[in-house]
Amino acid sequence: MSVVQMSVAVEQTQTNQKQQPNLWSRLARPALGLLVPLALACGWELAVRAGLSNGRLVPPPSRIYVEFAELARSGELLRHVIATLLRVAVGFGLGTAVGTVLGAIAGYSSLLRRLLDPSLQGLRAVPSIAWIPLFILWLGIFETSKVALIAVGVFFPIYLGVMGAVLSVDRKIVEVGRAFRLTGFAMVRRILLPAVLPAYVIALRSGLGLGWMFVIAAEFMGASEGLGYLLIDGQQLGKPAEIVAAILAFAVLGKITDWIVAVIAVPFLRWEDRFSAHAGEG
Amino acid sequence: MLALERVGKTYPNGVHALLRAISGLDTPSQGRVLLDGEPVMAPHEKIGVIFQEPRLLPWLSVAGNVGFGLEDRPKTERHARVAEALARVGLSEKAGGWPRELSGGQAQRVAIARALVPRPQVLLLDEPFSALDAFTRVDLQDHLLDLWTDLRPTLILVTHDVDEAIVLADRIMVMRPRPGRIFEEIEADLPRPRDRQSAAFDHVKRRVLAALDRSLARPVRVDDSETKTSAGAALWW
Numbered sequence: 387m388s389v390v391q392m393s394v395a396v397e398q399t400q401t402n403q404k405q406q407p408n409l410w411s412r413l414a415r416p417a418l419g420l421l422v423p424l425a426l427a428c429g430w431e432l433a434v435r436a437g438l439s440n441g442r443l444v445p446p447p448s449r450i451y452v453e454f455a456e457l458a459r460s461g462e463l464l465r466h467v468i469a470t471l472l473r474v475a476v477g478f479g480l481g482t483a484v485g486t487v488l489g490a491i492a493g494y495s496s497l498l499r500r501l502l503d504p505s506l507q508g509l510r511a512v513p514s515i516a517w518i519p520l521f522i523l524w525l526g527i528f529e530t531s532k533v534a535l536i537a538v539g540v541f542f543p544i545y546l547g548v549m550g551a552v553l554s555v556d557r558k559i560v561e562v563g564r565a566f567r568l569t570g571f572a573m574v575r576r577i578l579l580p581a582v583l584p585a586y587v588i589a590l591r592s593g594l595g596l597g598w599m600f601v602i603a604a605e606f607m608g609a610s611e612g613l614g615y616l617l618i619d620g621q622q623l624g625k626p627a628e629i630v631a632a633i634l635a636f637a638v639l640g641k642i643t644d645w646i647v648a649v650i651a652v653p654f655l656r657w658e659d660r661f662s663a664h665a666g667e668g
Numbered sequence: 669m670l671a672l673e674r675v676g677k678t679y680p681n682g683v684h685a686l687l688r689a690i691s692g693l694d695t696p697s698q699g700r701v702l703l704d705g706e707p708v709m710a711p712h713e714k715i716g717v718i719f720q721e722p723r724l725l726p727w728l729s730v731a732g733n734v735g736f737g738l739e740d741r742p743k744t745e746r747h748a749r750v751a752e753a754l755a756r757v758g759l760s761e762k763a764g765g766w767p768r769e770l771s772g773g774q775a776q777r778v779a780i781a782r783a784l785v786p787r788p789q790v791l792l793l794d795e796p797f798s799a800l801d802a803f804t805r806v807d808l809q810d811h812l813l814d815l816w817t818d819l820r821p822t823l824i825l826v827t828h829d830v831d832e833a834i835v836l837a838d839r840i841m842v843m844r845p846r847p848g849r850i851f852e853e854i855e856a857d858l859p860r861p862r863d864r865q866s867a868a869f870d871h872v873k874r875r876v877l878a879a880l881d882r883s884l885a886r887p888v889r890v891d892d893s894e895t896k897t898s899a900g901a902a903l904w905w
Contacts, residue, residue, distance in 0.1 A: 558719070558721065558723050559723060559725065561693060561719075561723070562719075562723045562725065562736075564693055564711055565691065565693065565711050565716075565717045566711070566736060566737045567710070567711045567712075567713060576736075576739075577725070580725070580727040581727075583727070656766075657726050657727045657728075657766050657767075657768070658726070659726065659766075659768040
């Protein structure tokens with residue numbers, strides 16, 4: 387038995403030990419997060435079954451499931467989900483486009499920042515819901531005003547995120563670009579764009595979150611379809627199960643769309659020296 | 669051929685201002701920088717810069733960083749030159765890695781490769797090794813000389829390390845602070861490779877240290893008088 391063999395043996399046991407917690411963490415750790423909601427749901431279900439409560443105002447999971455399945459089976463759910471998704475998509479797209487362009491301009495040119503930023507910061511101080519009456523007067527009660535409200539909600543975090551990211555690009559890195567004689571568009575493409583990308587993804591995700599917030603406000607102001615309509619409908623007809631089903635749909639959709647943005651960003655941000663990338667392993 | 673015509677710029681530190689003016693990153697407040705008779709007004713393709721920090725672009729792989737200045741070349745040529753440069757600095761196996769995975773010395777080696785790959789005529793080095801530990805510094809000095817022998821660009825090195833100046837330079841300019849002016853020029857025509865322990869090396873070092881003392885108007889602490897005569901110099905050589 388030589389020293390070399392021994393050291394090889396030690397390495398092997400180390401890799402084995404490493405793989406096991408990896409497998410465990412991949413399966414069991416996300417499941418850990420489900421423990422609390424599952425326990426609460428089961429507890430409430432049992433409480434209603436045992437007759438401790440009639441569950442009329444706070445429906446047990448089984449009743450919510452039945453409501454959800456009924457909505458899904460009749461095609462109602464899909465119709466409302468599509469209506470809401472469309473509004474969020476158009477509003478998010480609009481808000482993102484305008485926010486990105488204005489944020490980039492304000493970050494890049496100090497003159498335009500001095501010109502634009504105070505007004506935009508002033509508008510940002512207005513709670514976006516306050517725009518609803520004006521938007522209804524200007525744009526009518528149909529889709530346009532709803533989309534406009536969502537776009538306004540999405541605009542501000544993206545504008546702020548892009549402007550802040552452009553402003554905080556490291557001068558030293560920009561200097562590297564200058565030393566390699568990059569100017570104008572080449573500088574933007576090869577230095578500024580990659581440098582702001584991590585902050586941009588965060589801005590997109592917070593913008594999307596606000597988009598989902600504002601779509602409910604928009605649908606509260608009068609809609610014939612959409613998940614927000616479902617919420618109002620459930621309230622007016624006294625159907626808490628329908629409300630909870632709509633809330634669940636919101637949760638699922640919000641999570642999925644956020645996840646999509648995050649997943650699309652992953653290949654572009656692989657280079658990041660992130661704390662979580664290392665901390666997640668341990 | 670690089671010429672400086674009374675370059676002046678108010679800057680906290682004269683020597684960095686001078687280097688930035690030569691690089692074209694800053695325009696001098698008066699005077700001109702001429703390269704082959706042409707004034708340098710902006711960063712120039714024949715002038716490479718190595719900063720105090722590696723300043724690698726974190727979103728590019730190590731190979732991507734080395735090839736950063738070759739974007740306009742055909743892909744095959746770019747790959748070949750990047751691979752060659754990485755091999756020369758001994759980092760071929762890191763080509764696909766990210767800058768964050770490199771040690772300080774490795775990152776600075778990549779920065780050197782990045783500056784040398786476009787084959788500049790002049791390479792400016794702004795205290796390139798000052799942030800590294802002593803062993804890595806000596807290692808990188810030798811590395812730089814090794815790379816330099818290929819193309820022999822004009823190196824202009826700013827350093828606060830007298831030994832580094834003597835190992836690398838043929839002409840050493842001592843600068844005086846406030847206002848930053850070139851105070852004294854010392855020839856260091858030692859044979860290469862230079863032996864850091866040799867008497868001749870020590871002799872040049874004494875002259876540089878004495879010049880530094882004089883430039884700060886301090887009493888000369890290092891006695892270089894005996895070596896000023898040619899007889900004395902012969903004695904040292």
